[in-house]
Amino acid sequence: MNAIENTIKKILQTGLKEAFDLEKDPHIETPKDKTHGDYATNLAMSLAKELRMAPLNIAKAIVEHCPKHEDIKAIEVKPPGFINIFIKDDSLFDLIEAILSQGQTYGTSAIGQNQNINIEFVSVNPTGDIHVGHARGAAAGENMTNIMKKAGYNVTKEYYVNDGGNQITNLALSLQARYEQLFDRDTPMPKDGYHGAEIIRLAETIKENYNDQFLDRDDALDRFEDIGVQELLKTIKTDLDRFGVTFDIYFSEKTLYEKDKITDTIKELKDQGFTYEKDGAIWLKTSAYGDEKDRVIIKSDGTYTYVLPDIAYHNDKLSRGYDKLIDILGGDHHGYVPRLKAAIEMLTGQKDKVEVDILQMVKVLQDGKEIKMSKRSGKAITLRDLIDAVGKDAIRYFFARHSLNTHMDLDLDLALKKTNENPVYYAQYAHARIMSLFKKAQESDGLTPQKNLDNYNALKGEEIKTLLKTLSEYPSVIKEAAQTRQFHKLTQYIHTLSANLHSFYAHIPILQNDKPTIQQYLNLLEATRLVLKDGLNLIGVSAPNQM
RNA sequence: GUUCCGGUAGCUCAGGGGAUAGAGCAACAGCCUCCUAAGCUGUAGGCCGUGGGUUCAAAUCCCACCCGGAACGCCA
CATH class of the missing domain: 3.30.1360.70 (Arginyl tRNA synthetase N-terminal domain)
Structure with missing residues (x-):
């Protein structure tokens, strides 16, 4: 407001x-x-x-x-x-000075009341490259965090590293097979192995560094596991970093085992009578808390199902004192939510502190056909390749435009060939235009934006009024986007602001005025630029000085 | 069969009780002797999936159905 x-x-x-x-x-x-x-x-x-x-x-x-x-x-x-x-037309002039003096803090608010929020997202298993399907969640978590911080929330970004389960054994076996194949052995890939090219490359690197040391060694699998997780996670971090996505905490699933958190969780659930044995497995009575049926937590072979460490993990997060936990999950996991929440309710009675934002899967099209993303088959389009092809900004803007509920189609042919038609350039160009104008004003008239101008009486016309009104809406846009976590509302706002700027620019020959008038325009432009840059920054898109 | 999403312009998507349903792209017609035309201005294009209901008012809320995606494991 x-x-x-x-x-x-x-x-x-x-x-x-x-x-x-x-x-x-x-x-x-x-x-x-x-x-x-x-x-x-x-x-x-x-x-x-x-x-x-x-x-x-x-x-x-x-x-x-x-x-x-x-x-x-x-x-x-x-x-x-x-x-x-x-x-009245002049009723919004105070806003220009307000924005100039507040700078990048314009639009901040205290609506978040310093609540401590934990957002867990990406959490891709370290078994291969991060691909386009993961990128939506990565962008979403980063956008939400940035906007919520601006609205006065304390946000911690967390990545849950699944370095403890079955899939890691599979990874080690896959690596071992690829490694031994390099020594002309016909070691077969395991069932459900990881067939991606990155696994072959990693095996080659291991061969370069260790030669034949890992052949026929008792602890070879452990070593493949350690090296695999470490190296693949490193690559994921690098790719995410290029995508403008970073984390405060990387939480290792393995540490849950090492600190006996899993056994503690089992004991707690058993002691409180939430478990029973059937067909040689241990079941959790999740149906008593809203799940459609009970779930196995310990299989008859003694190993754990995915949900058990995840319960321990969420329990750990809650114990760290957050007011709210937000999980960003893909639509393919929506059926998983009730059982997780049920278990959290059993242990802590705090299921309402956990909110799960479901994002719909991205359908990737190439040559008019759908490409299924799968790490196991190794067919995925990696985020790295996409960034190389179209750049971070275009991808971040693309994901920032759409609500999480949208079933999106990403047409690679379109994305790759017609990059100039991407709407991200519309917004970036608005920023570059302003910067270019500043340069010109400096060169020809020695003018730059200056605070504390006496009046803005030269600013007249519909375009200016529209622009000012849009600028005045920024704080409420941030508030709404933060409270609902609907970051795409900010992207829409950025588009509107850019449109207002372009229209203004096209209709008013700014530099063909007397100096006092130009000065007023420059201040208005600077206010616009600050908001534009801030908004773009929140969704991870750069604001270039020239294009 | 059950659950969760979605169905709005040719395409990709906003809007999610209120005035004539919006944007980008694509199409069409204009605009650079003048601050970057990655821009501006205009035109065309919609039984808002279908049928009921609630309401002074429904694209929006409720019910049923149709179509598309996803999930319904002692996988993760």
């Missing part, structure tokens, strides 16, 4: 109080159609039932009792009962 909207609310509340002796928080919106005012409210219509009056008459009565205000030009009533508010 910005200053002018607050003013409007107060005026309406006063009008409502005077006319009907009622108190209500009016919903303010900004109509797309300019003839409907700069701001509008459906207040009268929402009171129709309560007051048993025609909305139009309610609106008229409220408006008659609204106090005058220096920033308000007119208040109109339109059928079926909208109240449309028009503001």
Whole structure:
């Protein structure tokens, strides 16, 4: 909520109080159609039932009792009962100075109340390269974190490294097979082995570094496991880093075993009577807490199912004192959520502290056909290759545009060939245009943006008013995006702001004015640039000085 | 069969009780003697999957159905 909207609310509340002796928080919106005012409210219509009056008459009565205000030009009533508010053109000039002095802190808020939030995302098994399918979650977690931090949340980003389970044994066996194949042995790949090229490359590296040391050794598998996890995780980190995604904590599943957290968890669940034995396995009574059936946690061969260490892991996270845990999971895991939450409820009674954001899978198309991402088959398009081909910015912007619920199609042919048509350039170009203009203004008139300008009376016209209004909306966009974790709302905002800037730029020959006028324009542009850059920064897209 | 997503312009997607349903791309028509045309301006293009219901008001909420994706393991 910005200053002018607050003013409007107060005026309406006063009008409502005077006319009907009622108190209500009016919903303010900004109509797309300019003839409907700069701001509008459906207040009268929402009171129709309560007051048993025609909305139009309610609106008229409220408006008659609204106090005058220096920033308000007119208040109109339109059928079926909208109240449309028009503001004076100069009422938003204060905003320019506010943004210039606040700089990159413009748009921050305390709405998060310093809540401690843990966001777990990516958590890709260290059994191969990170691919395009993983990239959506990576971008999502990073975007959410950045926006939430700006809105006053304390956010910790965490990556759960599955370095303890079955798939790691498989990895070691795969590595061993590839390694021994390099010595002309026909060691077969294990069933469910990892067939990706990165495993072959890693085997070659091991051969270069250790020669034949790992042939016929008792502890060979352990070594392949250690080296495999270490090296593949390193590659994942490097790729993520290039993607602009970093983590505060990499949590090793293995440490859960080493610190007996798993056995503690089993004991706790058993002691509280949540388990039973059937068919040689240990089951957890998750159906008593909303799951559709009970789940095995210890298989009849004595090994654990995936959920057991994950329960211990979430228990550990909660014990670290977070107010909320957010998991970002792929749509293929949605059925897993009830059992996890059930177990957390059994152990801690805090299942409401865990929120799971499900993202729908990305369908990747090439030559009009779908490419299935699979690490086992090794057919995936790696994130690294995609970044090399189209750049980080284009990919981050692409993912930042869409809500998590969207079933997205990523057409590689389109993404690779038509990079200039990617909307990311529209926003980046807006920033580059401003910078270019600054350079010109400096060269020709020796002018740069300067704070504490006396007035902005040269700023006139619809384009400028629109731009200022958009700038004024930034803080509420951040708040909403943070609270709902709908980062795509910020991306939409960035697009709107860019459009406003381009339109303004195209209609007003800025540098063909006297110096005081140019100065005012430069300040407005600088305010725009700061917001644009900040917004792009939050979604991991660079703001270039020239293009 | 059950559960979770989705179905909106030719394509990719916003909107998720309120005014004439939006954007990008693609299409069409204009705009560079002038700050980067990666831009601007305009035109065209929609039974908002179907049928009921709730409401002063439904693309939006509820129910049923149709279509697409995903999940329903002692896999992870």
